Amino acid sequence: MMPPADDALRTAFTDEWGRVVAAVIARTGDWALAEECAQDAFAVAAERWAVDGVPERPGAWLTTVARRRAIDRLRRSGVEGRALAALSADRTDDREPDEIPDDRLRLVFACCHPALPMDARVALTLRTLCGLEVAEIARAFGVSEGAMAKRLVRARQRIAHTGIPFRIPTGSALDTRVDGVLTVLYLLFTEGYTPSAGPDATRSDLSGEAIRLAALLTVQLPTHPDARALLALLLLHDARRPARTDGTGALVPLAAQDRTRWDRVRIERGSAELRTAVRQGAAGRYALQAQIALLHDEARDAGATDWPRIAALYERLVLVDPSPQAVLARAVAVAAAHGPDAGLAVLDEVRAHPQLAGDHYLPATEAELLRTAGRLGAAADAYRRALGLVRTAPERAHLEQRLAGLDAG
């Protein structure tokens, strides 16, 4: 499908794709059919709205068309029985917009089911909830379009074969399952935390999709503190994005960022969500990370950063999230608060951790601390080790610049 030129259609796509797909899955249980019918509905909209104008309730209009297509396709393929009856009998779309059930929460839980491998959860979420094209998703994750298409097909088969249900988990399972969803959204956000290139890539803004979905979760699960804490974290982090790269696309470290370019509206919103989340009892890793992000966002300049408080928050964070990545971040904070040697001592704790072995983050962090400590020879070695492991161009450029900076004295 070509990207819609018309603004109303584009807005409708962003707002309604997931809802339309979810509505058809809810009534037919057929994921592939739901996507096809949603696509049909938007294609029809692209033709008709230009002539007839934008309908008063675009979501209801689109869902009605998608449902009719689903009925047609099922009839043509000779499917009888309950699916067809359910579609025909449902008068939902004649009701007021507020009364049309929003099945997106059920869709979120199904996409993020623990019985699906993680890469399938991410791909399904992007395709069915966010409406990203298969090619876009493939590009975002550095795989071929064919491979991504296959991944999605296998995921849908798995849902059918293993009987993954289309409903909201109940009872004691809900918290664990929500945590699983938050993990997927967090992954989406961090994968996308690089700027898109070019005007037609705006729909590939994975970070934006993650924020949209996190916001959806807080609307659907308003009393769940962790979902709100994650939303706060994503907003507070994303607020810095305008300053994260310079004009050439090179990475700008936090200390050197032009803070006037930070998005104050997002910071305000993130701060408000965090306040509410904490009031609701959020105290886990997302709440702690959000508090750390807020301390950065509120510092007038790098020198005004409250590093001792940030280091203290990282102490608490590594207790609930003992991932080596959290320890690395803690090392940086401790170094900023108490000097590079203190930070290097923290690094010693995770030097041999297998989870850090294949990435450049450990040697890169080490190199920074050694550089700050004036141990330039050791720093150069560490930068070289990092360069041997780094995988993206902007990060490589940043490390090379740092290494060159050492030689220049």
Place this chain on the structure above:
Amino acid sequence: MRYLLLHSQPVAALVDDPGSPPSTWLEETEDVRRGGARLRPATDATAATVRVRGGETLVTHGPFAELAEEIAGYDLIEVPDLDRAIEVAAAHPTLHRGAIEIRPVVG
């Protein structure tokens, strides 16, 4: 949908303590179970594995793979969906030291 629950237990644990029947669980799941049994531990060499290769029937003693864990039993259940199957499996008392593989039955 029907699912087969394959109860996997560490071999060493089974030798020391084969365990008593999980009567509470059996009671609670009576309406969803369609069959099931405990199996004699394979390490007692009560398992025999059969293969046919090149037209020849080969029988060996023991399980088909020497692993740290073995299948201690099975249950066939009928429930509406996977989440319900997971709930049933998760309530089994032996899960603190083993695992249950949930396999959807074809057809």
